[in-house]
Amino acid sequence: MKFAVLAFPGSNCEMDLYDAIADIMKEEVELVSYKETSLAGFDAALIPGGFSYGDYLRSGAIARFSPIIPALREFAKSGKPVLGICNGFQILTEAGLLPGSLQKNVSAKFICQTEPLVVNNADSMFSSEFKLAQIINLPIAHGDGNYYCDQETLAQLIANDQIIFKYRQNPNGSVADIAGITNRAGNVLGMMPHPERAVEAILGSDDGVGIFQSIVNHVKSRGVVAHG
Numbered sequence: 001m002k003f004a005v006l007a008f009p010g011s012n013c014e015m016d017l018y019d020a021i022a023d024i025m026k027e028e029v030e031l032v033s034y035k036e037t038s039l040a041g042f043d044a045a046l047i048p049g050g051f052s053y054g055d056y057l058r059s060g061a062i063a064r065f066s067p068i069i070p071a072l073r074e075f076a077k078s079g080k081p082v083l084g085i086c087n088g089f090q091i092l093t094e095a096g097l098l099p100g101s102l103q104k105n106v107s108a109k110f111i112c113q114t115e116p117l118v119v120n121n122a123d124s125m126f127s128s129e130f131k132l133a134q135i136i137n138l139p140i141a142h143g144d145g146n147y148y149c150d151q152e153t154l155a156q157l158i159a160n161d162q163i164i165f166k167y168r169q170n171p172n173g174s175v176a177d178i179a180g181i182t183n184r185a186g187n188v189l190g191m192m193p194h195p196e197r198a199v200e201a202i203l204g205s206d207d208g209v210g211i212f213q214s215i216v217n218h219v220k221s222r223g224v225v226a227h228g
């Protein structure tokens with residue numbers, strides 16, 4: 001299968017993601033510039049962390065106007081997996097592909113540390129490698145990681161089992177301890193923690209592999225594998 005890793009001006013985690021897919025997952029992967037207008041030939045799209053457009057206006061608010069975004073919308077609509085990590089999550093909310101928004105951490109400080117997460121839904125195409133309520137350890141590194149949505153949206157997220165990961169000790173003030181959510185269809189996941197920084201024991205955790213492996217299993221089980 002073939003992954004796309006999108007890169008925007010100011011992305012800084014695209015090579016970590018690329019290496020995680022190429023070196024650890026041993027799957028095909030290609031960097032795709034924000035200037036491109038097609039995602040044809042890809043089975044899954046990954047949006048990396050960083051500071052797209054310097055986080056000006058709001059994190060992700062300018063990146064959403066990039067040429068690649070209409071193609072990403074079509075890709076998401078087709079049901080293929082889309083994973084936005086950190087700034088990628090922020091871009092997905094700004095683009096309206098996920099509900100809610102990411103606000104300043106309640107501490108108003110940038111937080112960079114490993115956090116224990118609770119797997120809140122182990123049936124998604126991003127978390128099927130885990131067990132329900134399993135604790136996994138992933139690093140966070142953000143200033144704007146405080147997930148907010150209104151009560152009605154939160155009720156829908158809960159009712160539709162769209163909350164995939166929760167913080168065990170909420171580090172940033174996120175509503176309902178939310179660390180990662182999907183869209184209603186379940187094929188777009190946004191998460192603030194960085195699985196690509198936790199893919200080998202020497203990094204302190206390899207729990208991130210489970211997320212990428214879940215995507216690979218999902219795509220391969222459907223027999224939808226792009227080539228070339």
Ligand SMILES: NC(=O)CC[C@H](N)C(=O)O
Binds near residue numbers: 049087
């Ligand atoms: N690691 C990142 O992607 C940083 C995310 C974001 N720009 C923030 O500081 O909130």
